[in-house]
Structures are given as C-alpha cells and as structure tokens.
Amino acid sequence: MANDLIFYTNPMSRGRTIRWMLEEVGASYETVLLDYASSMKDPDYLAVNPMGKVPAIVHHGKVVTEGAAICAYLADAFPEAGLAPPLADRADYYRWLFFAAGPVEQAFTNKSLGVTPSDEQKRMVGYGCFEQTIDTLEAAVAATPYVTGDSFTAADVYVGAQIGFMLQFGMLEPRPAFVAYWNRISARDTFKRAAAVDDALIAAAQEAAAEG
Structure with a gap:
C-alpha cells in the first residue's frame, strides 16, 4: 500500500x-x-x-x-x-556513495560559502581540499560506466544527482568525464519521470503564487 x-x-x-x-x-x-x-x-x-x-x-x-x-x-x-550489488561486491558501492555524501558535500558547501581551509586546516576537514576532492570524484566516474563498474546502482543515483546539480548551476567544472557520466545516467527513463513530476510541482506552485 x-x-x-x-x-x-x-x-x-x-x-x-x-x-x-x-x-x-x-x-x-x-x-x-x-x-x-x-x-x-x-x-x-x-x-x-x-x-x-x-x-x-x-x-x-x-x-x-x-x-x-x-x-x-x-x-x-x-x-x-537490483540497485545494490551483492554483499561481497559492495566496496566501491559504499565507498563512492559516502564519498559523495561526505567529502564532496563538504567541499562544495564550503566553496559556496567562500570558505577555503588553510594548509593547516586541511588536515582537519574531511575533504582535505576542494581540488583533490574533485580530482578524486572525476577518477571515480571516468574509470567505468558506473561508479561500481558496469552496472547502475543506488550509488549512481546519489553521486549522479550531486554531479548533475553542480553542473547545472556552474559549481562544477564541466570536465569531459563529468559530462559524459551525467549524460549517460540522466538519459534513464526513471530520471526523466522523476524530474517531470518535480518540475510540474514547481510550475504549479509558481502559477499559484502568481495568481495569489
């Protein structure tokens, strides 16, 4: 139900x-x-x-x-x-899912706030520095079609959504690996259906606000 x-x-x-x-x-x-x-x-x-x-x-x-x-x-x-690999094959799945939730999220939040850690502070923050985080993320999506290999998983939903959002708003350099990865996963019918629902809700709210 x-x-x-x-x-x-x-x-x-x-x-x-x-x-x-x-x-x-x-x-x-x-x-x-x-x-x-x-x-x-x-x-x-x-x-x-x-x-x-x-x-x-x-x-x-x-x-x-x-x-x-x-x-x-x-x-x-x-x-x-089929969105989670077998338990024996979840190393990359957990690694990149929580890399996006941790270092990537922290790095972009600080960047959007204009916060740049000093060399000494880099030892304290989970992502080290913005550039290293982005280079690591690029390597993750460039190595294989999906972050766990040849199969799409829940990790790609989360990692992909982060990359798509940051590309859309100019927060992420449009390196070929990022663009190719995002184009590949955003072509999924599931993504298109979900986006259409939320876009329609936004449009309805804007229309209601204009009329009110």
Missing part, C-alpha cells in the same frame, strides 16, 4: 534525488509536500525529522533521513530492483 512508504519532500530540494530513487525501485508511495517557511518546521514534521529538513521517508513506521542513507535503505528494502 502507498501509505506503507511516505515521502516528505519539496520539489526544489535534495528530495529530487529521492524521487529519482523511488522511481528506480518502482515502489508505491505517498508524497507529503512541505515548504521551507512553515510546514518543515511544524511539530508534526519535526516529530519525523527534528532537523526540519527534507527529504525523509517513513517505511513501515520507520524513519530514514539523509539522502545517501535513504538511497542505500531503499536499495536494500526493494532488492528486486
């Missing part, structure tokens, strides 16, 4: 990544749309995620937050979709 899986999101958020992941697993789900100004901070939602952030899911009464965790969880919860 749809209400066995509830998806909390905003179409202009990292929830787009989870919408894509939900399309990949083919699960039925209920969507709860939240806005930044009010409902994300309502007590009802804070009971789900005290951080007041999206995305979040509730599956069979269990809460999962954080994009990478949700992707990994859904891959395991819906194994028939």
